[in-house]
Amino acid sequence: MSMSPTKAKGKSPVTLSMTGYGHAVKENGQVRIEVEIKTVNNRFIDISFKMPRSYLCIEHRLKDAVKSVLSRGKVDVYISRTPLDAKAVEVAFNRPLFEKYYGIYLELCKITEADKVPLTKVVSEILHVRDVLSYDDSKDLDESESELVVEVLREALNRVIEMRRREGEVLCEEVLRRLSGLSSLKQKIEAEALGNSAQKMRLLEERLKELSPDIVSDRERLAMEAAYLADKVDVTEELKRLESHLAQFNETLSRSPQGRKLDFIVQELYREFNTIASKAQSGEIQGLVIDAKVELEKIREQIQNIE
Structure with a gap:
């Protein structure tokens, strides 16, 4: 066996x-x-x-x-x-059905006045008709x-x-390659986000100075306004979750079966990238997010065929 x-x-x-x-x-x-x-x-x-x-x-x-x-x-x-074993097979000949088909053939020959084909060919064709011959090897x-x-x-x-x-090895190599690209894009977004946050803070101070020098001198109020703005544009938590999801994706890829969980993780990655794009309000970051979503779509296509 x-x-x-x-x-x-x-x-x-x-x-x-x-x-x-x-x-x-x-x-x-x-x-x-x-x-x-x-x-x-x-x-x-x-x-x-x-x-x-x-x-x-x-x-x-x-x-x-x-x-x-x-x-x-x-x-x-x-x-x-x-x-x-030919003896184990019983062949049944349905004579009435054969005669019925043969009679139809003769009638068609009269109607069309066509030349008759060799009898052996006619018999062979009729024997191939369903149920004229039946085989029973059941036991x-x-x-x-x-x-x-x-x-x-x-x-x-x-x-x-x-x-x-073999197919899975090819899929895995392709997914890992794209995952590496996704990780690089995440690092670029992280670097841009730091600069973006600092720039927003500088813009806040400049605008507050234009509005009223008294507001700028009120450091407590300025700190509150800055904290509010920072919270709106800060993507630190989203970046941390991205890092966690990417690590989880890698870890899941080392187990079998993996397909369903990988699909779920990709959905979570999409969610985090979309949140980053909406919070950052930066053209550079939004461009990087678009690149990341292109990579994610390629990954999604690949994992649809992973068990």
């Missing part, structure tokens, strides 16, 4: 993409089982099977095998069964075949995981 698939190889978790494909085939002398799995991104785990009716009794077991290694994504599983599903189906499914899942891991 094959080893059960694992979510990641190595000691530390890896980033997995939700896009994957896996294919596996095995036989035991009586039957050949083929499994094909395709996965794409989806908010939750959504598994669908297309397989012989005789396998419905083990669908819950197959679904559990998928859920044990995949936590998000749209998962389509195709399972086909080919008997290797009670035995334990050995059940185990074979599960084994082939797990092999296909292993290949899905390998592909998702």
Whole structure:
């Protein structure tokens, strides 16, 4: 029996993409089982099977095998069964249906006065019509075949995981690169914010001098006005939260699964950048915020495909 698939190889978790494909085939002398799995991104785990009716009794077991290694994504599983023992397959010939189609063919020949095609070709075409020939290889599903189906499914899942891991590594590198750019923009905003706050204070003093020299001499009132203005333009708390969110993003990226939490953190980053832009009232800072939001949008696009 094959080893059960694992979510990641190595000691530390890896980033997995939700896009994957896996294919596996095995036989035991009586039957050949083929499994094909395709996965794409989806908010939750959504598994669908297309397989012989005789396998419905083990669908819950197959679904559990998928859920044990995949936590998000749209998962389509195709399972086909080919008997290797011809004696185990019964073929039924629906003679009345065949005669009905053959009669229609002869009638059409009279109506159209068309030349008749070779009989072998006519017979071949009619035999391919649905229900003219029916195949019955159904039997009670035995334990050995059940185990074979599960084994082939797990092999296909292993290949899905390998592909998702490779795709995930590329995604992770891209996200980390953009996260580094986001951190640099945050530092530039921080530097601009310090200068912006000092400039606002100088403007306040100049305007107060223009209004009344007495107000400027009232240091207590001036301090109150300055504190009020500083509170309106100060983005220190937002910058601290940005730093915290960026660190949390990095830490979350080292765990698996990560996608949903990363999406939430990106929303929080958007919120902080928007608040900074509205409070700072600085063209330079607002420009940096726009650049940051462009990077955030790129990150959001990437993490939509992270498990």
